[in-house]
Amino acid sequence: MLTKKLYYQDQYQRSFTANLQRSGKDGQGRFYVVLDQTAFYPTGGGQPHDTGTLNDVNVYDVEEVDGEIRHYLEEPAEGYHTFTGKIDWERRFDHMQQHAGQHILSAAFDNEFGLKTVSFHLGTEVCSIDLETVNLSDEEAAQAEAIANKIILENRPLDTKWVTENELAAYSLRKAVSVTDHIRLVIIPEFDYNGCGGTHPDSCGQVQSIKILHWEKQKKHKIRVYFVCGKRVLRQLGAKHQITQRLTATLNAPQEKLDEAANKALQQIKDHEKTIDTLKSELIKYEAGAYIDHAACIDDRNIVQAIFQERPMRELQQLAKHITVSTTNILVLLISETDNKLQLVCSKSDDVPVNMNDLVQQTLPLINGKGGGNGSTAQGGGDKTIAAQKVMEALVSQVSSLTQK
Template sequence: MVTKKLYYQDQYIRNFTARLQKSGRDEQDRFYLVLDETAFYPTGGGQPHDTGTLNGMKVHDVEEIEGEIRHYIDVPAEVHKEYTGELDWDRRFDHMQQHMGQHILSAAFEEEYGYRTVSFHLGTETCSIDLEIEYLSDEEMSLVEKTANKVVMENRPVETRWVSEEELSNFPLRKEVSVSTDIRLVNIADFDYNGCGGTHPDSTGQVSSIKMLHWEKQKKKKIRVYFVCGIRVQKQLQKKHKVIQDLTDTLSAPQEELNETATRVLLLNKELEKKNNDLKMELIEYEADSYIEKANVQADRKIVREIFTNRPMPELQQLAKRITAKTDRILVLLINEKDDKLQLVCSRSEDAEINMNDLVNHVLPVINGKGGGNNSIAQGGGERTISAEQLMDELVDHVKKISGT
């Protein structure tokens, strides 16, 4: 059972009528139907499927499986009935523009530099091709884009034809075809000859324009180039213009000075962050001295115990470290209340013989917590199953127990 593909005959078909051949559910329990012929393009060759309706029912996916094209719908199909199909033409024509643009762009890369395209992806916002190279310069991108748009502006005819394997030698193909039967060529006069089963306009002018956006390195020594064609170029321009206009208003600078102004603002922000961090460290130094002065004395050591609310953990860690670095024979027990959580930081000076990692791990089960550290400093957090004061009592009691006081 093979579905006749109407888009191979006329890619500009928007409406058609066909008879039901088969209906059912697939392995994922999705409803589908198969027609004797269809204009819906199934996913393949880097191009997404068409969408539209069949007798008013939304077609949300189209796949080709063993020669039959399955149209996925939301409800069961009625058997032995004709179906009138209507394609989402805006989506179809957008795909035609992007796919044709890819042919032109790939051919331009080979024409100018011999760079070969090894894969193509047509996304919902942008498209991409992977080139078999390790680096791409701005100058190369500029020249290739200029060549590609020259072919678009010349409005060269695009011809699709079916050929046999023996006839392939008559065409200067850009790459080898992947099939040996039902070979379909898409040719741009005097520029590109390529085996392809996708949908394309019948002239390069309908692509309208091609714009490369950027490139990035991929694994296995490849470069991925992102681009858009046709109506997507206008959408990208509108989107980027809005961003630029918003930045112009935010930074109070004209467009041509945005980069310089943004750089200046970022440098200023870094300086302010550094000053802010320096001030925080100064405050922590003062805090550390204050806590040392009012530390409780227990046996032959001092203990700092304090409960905070919504204090950042890095600050508590710094505070604990500064206290233990400034004086001898001292333990620091800090607890932080944050939303419905309890956090704790415990540290000691080098001469205080209590293992902080053991201390923290002893109390963490009480709050269903997790954490860790080393002999000198440890931290953790968990649920507020008890109050912060009760958790502090647990810590102090365990310190007394293991120190024998």
């Protein structure tokens, strides 16, 4: 016996009673019940499922499987033969607004510009449609939005009708239907005729408003348009206004000049970062000189050894380069440590007969590390399995053994 779908008889029905047909547990271990009738809409056609309660037990998912509608419950429904169901009306009506708004917006794009909607997604915060086009202009989007809101303001009826396959020829459908029986049309007279199994309000005015947020290119020559309808428009407006007010105070600029003020602030940051980089580079040059002056002499060779805390790899590389190009017969061993990681840079002047890549590769296993380089400079990083000082001692020891070879 197929489940009777009360949401098609009255999409505004918020509660109902029903008899148990069967209960079970699916392959994922989720408990469900199948009733003789239900007002819970199952996931389908781009519209998410309803939520609510059955005998005060939360219904968290609803699916249609082979004509029966499964209500997934947070706990098994043992001992019940009849159920009282209650729909989460806020969620249902939000979905009705978004789905109806999608019909209106898609029809506006199609009727005005011949842009077909090839898919629809009703998200928890934002909805989207994919248009079959490679470009969408600001003017086209604004015009489609204006047409959609005009239809809403006119409060045109939003009718549903069951038809047979043979009766479809009487309607100018926006797109071909995907079924051959139990065909349900959603109709906005003289504007849109479309096959759909979702829930919608019975008039366009209840959608309240439609606002396109932005759009972006997708693969396969599509444009994805993000939008909101109904109460979501007010939520978006409220959230964006709060952000605007905070930015107005932060940037000390009125709303109409926020873009200009933000760009100016970003440019100033870039300029400051460039200045900082220049100054850091100069400091590293002086730092390199100090390390050269205090280098230790081991095996007739000057060796710079230094361990830093959370110093960027880029700075280690710069410091090593400045040291090795500024003098001869010198080898540089630098380590930076964080709470759980170690990074190292090894470099040498051209006259030192030690291969830095060999040095690093022989040392990295101590820290489960990876890295590489060439004979003159190599680097790598890994886990802090041993103390940084132990790694430094291993590097110095490896230098001596490689030199002996």
